[in-house]
Amino acid sequence: MGTRLTRARQWLEYALVAGGVGVLRILPLGLTIRLCxxxxxxxFALFFRRRRIAIENILAAGIADSPRDARRIARASFGSFVLxxxxxxxxxxxxxxxxxREFVTVELSPELERIVDDPDVGILAASAHLGNWEIVARATxxxxxxxxxxxxxxxxxxxxxxxxxxxGFRLALMHKHDDDPTRFMRPLREGRVLALMMDQYAGRxxxxxxxxxxxxxxxxxxxxxxxxxRAPLVFAYAVRTGPLRYTVRAVxxxxxxxxxxxxSDVTRVLSxxxxxxxxVVRRYPxxxxxxxxxxxxxxxxxxx
Amino acid sequence: MERAxxxxxxxxxxxxxxxxxxxxxxxxxxxxxxxxxxxxxxEVLYDVEQRFGVAMDVEAMAGCETAGALVDHLTRAVGRxxx
Numbered sequence: 001m002g003t004r005l006t007r008a009r010q011w012l013e014y015a016l017v018a019g020g021v022g023v024l025r026i027l028p029l030g031l032t033i034r035l036c037x038x039x040x041x042x043x044f045a046l047f048f049r050r051r052r053i054a055i056e057n058i059l060a061a062g063i064a065d066s067p068r069d070a071r072r073i074a075r076a077s078f079g080s081f082v083l084x085x086x087x088x089x090x091x092x093x094x095x096x097x098x099x100x101r102e103f104v105t106v107e108l109s110p111e112l113e114r115i116v117d118d119p120d121v122g123i124l125a126a127s128a129h130l131g132n133w134e135i136v137a138r139a140t141x142x143x144x145x146x147x148x149x150x151x152x153x154x155x156x157x158x159x160x161x162x163x164x165x166x167x168g169f170r171l172a173l174m175h176k177h178d179d180d181p182t183r184f185m186r187p188l189r190e191g192r193v194l195a196l197m198m199d200q201y202a203g204r205x206x207x208x209x210x211x212x213x214x215x216x217x218x219x220x221x222x223x224x225x226x227x228x229x230r231a232p233l234v235f236a237y238a239v240r241t242g243p244l245r246y247t248v249r250a251v252x253x254x255x256x257x258x259x260x261x262x263x264s265d266v267t268r269v270l271s272x273x274x275x276x277x278x279x280v281v282r283r284y285p286x287x288x289x290x291x292x293x294x295x296x297x298x299x300x301x302x303x304x
Numbered sequence: 305m306e307r308a309x310x311x312x313x314x315x316x317x318x319x320x321x322x323x324x325x326x327x328x329x330x331x332x333x334x335x336x337x338x339x340x341x342x343x344x345x346x347e348v349l350y351d352v353e354q355r356f357g358v359a360m361d362v363e364a365m366a367g368c369e370t371a372g373a374l375v376d377h378l379t380r381a382v383g384r385x386x387x
Contacts, residue, residue, distance in 0.1 A: 122362065179336045179341075180336060180342075181335050181336055181340045181341055181344070181345035182342075182345065182365060182366055182367075182368055182369060183342060184342055184346075185366035186366050188362050188366075189362045189363055205343060220343060220346075221342065221343055221346065224343070224346035224347060224350060225346060227350055228346055228349045228350050228353065228360075228365070229362045229365065230359070231362070258350065258353065258354065260354050262347065262350050262351065262354075265350075
């Protein structure tokens with residue numbers, strides 16, 4: 001009975017999301033953006049806990065001088081997330097492999113362009129919750145195939161819908177939790193971009209890295225992958241420059257060599273990547289997702 | 305370095321990682337089954353490269369589904385002074 005109810009709830013969630021996206025696709029873009037502005041005000045008012053976290057994070061990071069300014073940036077950050085969700089849904093039907101350059105500008109160094117053009121060289125791409133991280137994966141996949149590491153949704157209907165959204169692009173989704181320990185190597189061996197979000201709370205799997213003035217528990221995988229595979233390492237992000245318009249940038253390739261001190265090497269790589277994220281967050285604070293608990297304290301774990 | 309010495313050294317590296325069943329380790333053991341998750345796998349590969357002074361290539365690492373495959377790659381890499 002419980003299973004049936006869960007399935008019914010999951011299907012209802014899927015129907016609401018798919019229906020909402022269907023409506024967004026037929027609305028004029030200007031109207032969608034105005035609708036997003038209204039939704040942002042509602043979301044900002046209702047999700048008071050996320051709002052408080054965002055304002056606290058902005059103040060602690062020294063991004064705003066006053067609570068009033070922090071509140072303004074927090075509201076803009078919520079708006080950026082609402083717009084990202086809506087525009088990503090619209091992009092599914094409007095941005096295609098044939099016309100994507102009308103919507104997305106890509107800025108890469110000449111050295112990185114050469115690496116991207118080499119089908120035998122895989123790339124490790126770190127990204128962050130800034131601008132539109134869906135667009136950066138889709139646009140990059142049209143330059144070089146991408147495998148994006150994602151946390152799978154519990155709802156199988158929504159999960160399937162999201163995976164179908166990658167069709168037509170050279171974008172594959174790899175679940176974060178999997179029992180195959182060598183799975184991260186394969187995309188690199190196949191000359192793909194392996195994309196990981198690195199500004200997520202890592203808990204006991206991570207190391208503390210200074211991020212905007214405070215230690216944040218950061219996942220080690222991308223640093224170890226770079227040190228072990230020596231694959232070119234970049235920090236890639238997409239900032240919104242206008243309605244359904246984005247600029248994708250990638251910093252790098254960054255290069256680090258193992259010294260024999262594993263923990264120190266990992267910290268060195270993660271600190272460098274985190275500095276890159278900080279630079280972009282300070283430049284586009286309204287486009288960063290401040291409402292997540294990036295700096296939460298790690299619970300003590302016995303035997304650690 | 306002969307294969308037996310690589311096996312012995314690999315056991316020592318693996319034993320430093322909590323949660324890995326080194327006692328039950330054999331050539332046919334799947335790395336996933338002995339308690340290696342992707343993060344520990346990367347840490348082990350880092351330690352192994354340092355211990356043996358070799359650099360394995362991605363092709364070799366991606367093919368290491370069993371302990372025996374990892375030992376074979378390492379033995380070849382050590383013999384060549386790197387993969």
